Amino acid sequence: MTSAVIRGRGLTASAYESRRPDLILTGALLLLGVLSVLMIYSASAPRAELLGIDPAGDAQKQAVIVFVGLVAFGIGSLIEHRGLHTAAPVLYVGALLALAAVLVVGKEVNNAVSWFEIKGFQFQPSEWAKPAVIVMMAALLAPAMENKIGWRRVFTALALMGVPMALIAAQPDLGTLLAVAVLGAIMLFAAGASMRQLSLLLGSSGLITWFAYNRGWLSLVEERIDAWLNPEQNALALAFQPLQSQIAIGSGGFSGRGLFEGSQTNLAFIPEQTTDFIFTAVGEQLGFIGGALLIATYAVIVWRLLRTAAAAEDRFGMLVAIGVAAMLAFHVFVNVGMTLGIMPVTGIPLPFMSAGGSSFTAMAFALGLTHSIWLNRSKVPARRPTIN
């Protein structure tokens, strides 16, 4: 505001300014989309060529996905968030139905039923469940006040998280399950849950985990964690991917081996090299420079989202932005951490990089929603009214 006055512009001008898109956020998304196509091409082409498959096939598919994702971002940006607030229950219930349906008619891949397949197109409802939970949680928590959230509301929030988490656990998809839990907890924190509530929640989830562990329900998780803590003993089994991934990234060195180069990626020492382990290809081929810039790009997006949260017109918008920021940060940390060996293996994608349509479009749509919140931000940051 003050800057507009200094620049000699009137209120009309400042109102116009508030409608200007967030070029940094949009630019970061575009950069990731382009890099995604490039890295998928680079990581798949040499091997596909030797196998006699179309070397550009995966990349072309991803280019279409990126285009659709950008459209989804645009649509999200146009949705006025008050309308979104109203539509939240519809989105949420739709997501639950999709999650339930996939358990019945979904396709089993790698011992998990996470996918619909319709005429060759694959659709992963759990990717869309995350933005739906964010919007629904935001709608629930928006009316509450700092340190004055009633226990009833907290339990409602837990139930809103719990139902999709149970459905996701049934697939099973551990990574997405954790993502929902973490983003929900962060939203509760941001919404102003009291320290007492938060510590009670933390304590009880610890107890539940301990109980599940003792009942042997977490044997799959245990294996993963054991492989992560003792990689050498599991070098040919569960720890094969992370070990090979670290070798690949390490061998990239400071400036990388160059696009289309790198024996680890090209010789398929890294399975899932275009999906969950796409960061490995970045590390091997583009080196520390490329990897650090990529991480920085995510940091920039998260920064823009937090800024959006701070500038949001209302608590609903703030909570949506925080939720999306938490989802993104969790995905990046867990996925990149896995390729670097500081996190156990969980099958969650790297946002806007991993090959796959559901993840890209759902994330881009969620990013679009926060962009819309930015576009409709409060003009006087310090004195924003709350709705309800």
Added chain:
Amino acid sequence: MINPWRMATLGITFLALFTMLGVRLWFLQVASVEENVLKASNNQIQVIYQQPARGEILDINGTVLAGSRPSQTLQLDRSAVTVEQEEELVQLLSVLLTVEQSVIRNTINSAPSGTVVTLARDISDEVAFEVQEYQEDYPGVEVNLVPVRIYPYETLAAHILGYTGKATEADIERYGDVVKTDEVFGRAGVERQYDNVLRGTQGAEVFTVSGDRTVWQFAEEVNTQPGWNVVLTTDIEVSRALKDSLIAAVERSREQGENPTGKASGLVFDATDGSIVAMESIPDYDPNAFVGSLSAEEFEVIQENNALLNLAVRGTFAPGSTFKVVPYVVAVEEDVWPEGLNGPESGKVLEPRIEFPSLGEGSQQVFTDWSPNHGWTNLHGALEKSADVYFWEVALGVWEDNSLDEAIIQNWARELGYGAPTGIDLPGEAAGIMPDREWRERLHEQNPVAFPNGEWYGGDLMNTVIGQGDLAATPLQMAVSYAALVNGGTVWRPRVVDHFLDTDGSVVDRREPAAVRHVDLDPETSAMLRVDLAGVVRRGTASGAFAGSPYVNQIGGKTGTSQIGAVADDIDTAWFVGVAPITSPKYIVVIVVEEGGGGSAVAAPAVREVLEYLLNPETAPRRLPIAEAAAP
């Protein structure tokens, strides 16, 4: 809206997480880049080693003594199966082979992952059929024909051939990591001595492989070079004749009421070029037993009998009267004669019991000949009748003559090959003992407790000249020294290997006859000795053993009956050294039967059998020209 500290907490948390990623990235890519680059390049290389075929061992006529036979072998390619599949295979194979699961698991784990491991050799056709028919149940399991060492003549020539075994810790230390668990190494005899030649060069195929270990590209090949075939100087038919004679000698000794240890050894030595024509020892062993796996009990049985010991090369015995040829030659060459005599022809009546006061205090003074009735004796008769007293008087002459080196007899013996390894191309040769004052003093200095007496007496020399006392020699040393004495002085370095063939059958290398030294021996002395050795066979101590032999005129020799210690004569060790044809000696045949009794009664008939075999035109060794021998 949002409480600022909550916002700050979130911002700092997210920043911390991204910073952690950046730091870890720096650690991997900048701090430990070299290590990771190395790992990445090792990752994509798989080397498949190929064992060369082990060379064969042939005798001089081209008969295969150690070869290979194809064995139906069950192998597991560990690179083709996962850990879980291996565990399933352990259970299936345990049932199939009726072997404990733990045994199979240990076998599999003994080989590095990604290599081929042998599960069982010589499997039945039923097992092979089962695996091939239900291949999908046995992933990575293959039935292969693998060459396995075979010794068709079993115990015959076993001590020359030796045996093979799997790699030991020592082999891996010597050859490094390239040693594969299935690789076979020579453990004894020629197999060990010429292991490098027989083994050939290991080949390797280097592949670039992908993450699932499928071969991606062929990178490099190091050609396998099969081992050379080793052609021995020996003749397996002579070996058979020698072995039969040894067994008969032990039998004969038992029939005569002796109690032999069952240890006997002999060899046929070519005096013209130093080759070993045959070399046998009993007890013996079958080298086939070491192929595959020998149980600890089986090995213990073989070890207990000392059957692995090649007595001809590694066994030392007091040579007894066979040693008398040395003082014989010293008497002639150094002109030392018994009292009152002045040459080989002059003689006197020998006293059977003799006292030598000049031998000095502490020494044995009284010596009694084995025979009370030698009568008038000169040098020729002394050898023919093996008269101890004659050679004692020669030794006394040395002892009393201050102008002569006190150890002149021992020095001659050493020149002829006693007291040191002959240098034969077989492992573990014994040196024997050629005692003298210096030797006795050295022993005492080194270990005063075990050898309290460091003095050397005249009596010790008396014992030495008749092949007793501390003197010890291997049968091979006897053969080498006799050959030198009858061939005019050439001390051969004995050899069992004649030449090497490559797989095409062409000669790639040759072990030429080599002399260790030429002893300065008057040809007339050598000729005179040959005549007297013939006299031993015709008139002397061996005349009974050779009576009626059609080849008696072509044979010379010397008996020996050595007493171990000074106890009773039922522990006599029997010797005979035969030489033929005596006019131009070619074969030296040495036979020793430990505690077998008298040389003339036990050893001489055995040597007669071998010599008759060698001299008979029907059975004489046919040594083919090399070109012919080389043909397959």
